Amino acid sequence: AQRVTQPEKLLSVFKGAPVELKCNYSYSGSPELFWYVQYSRQRLQLLLRHISRESIKGFTADLNKGETSFHLKKPFAQEEDSAMYYCPSLSAGAGSYQLTFGKGTKLSVIP
């Protein structure tokens, strides 16, 4: 089964500074990795998934198999990026795929 860890509980950056939210995984096969975001008083929503290789809200995440990482990056942080970010792992449950969430990282962008 896949396992992911987010080593940082809290990350504070200044507006305009680059931001990198770390996610490390351990899985022997082909991992299925995602980034979900939860803005204050809003529901959890999908931000990125690794197979799409797209940029959403300026964020990108590249799967690095050598480092077993899926870090979320943005070159210039904005105040509206302040939120909780989760890098859940995907596993096959009873007839469905389940997401298992770690502790997440709270991003605080300082104006």
Added chain:
Amino acid sequence: GAVVSQHPSRVICKSGTSVKIECRSLDFQATTMFWYRQFPKQSLMLMATSNEGSKATYEQGVEKDKFLINHASLTLSTLTVTSAHPEDSSFYICSAPGETNYEQYFGPGTRLTVT
């Protein structure tokens, strides 16, 4: 995009009573729905997988008799917290998988407070 709703958004009940929380997929059908619990400033913990037409699958450590799940139709799953106690106070969130089965759409959550 797909929308998942929950009702109520918040509920306060007395210790010993039961509370039902509804989770609906508004514009798509969901044979599977997931129920999570989130404590303040903590991550989501998967409680159970709700399956339409069959019994729910509970995660280890979750009491099935305490948290009754009924997936009555392809658009509705309910979670009933029976004989609620103050320690059951939490934020309960449901989700349903999208077309890809990998992406999940989350409800806004239900804040349960047991007094």
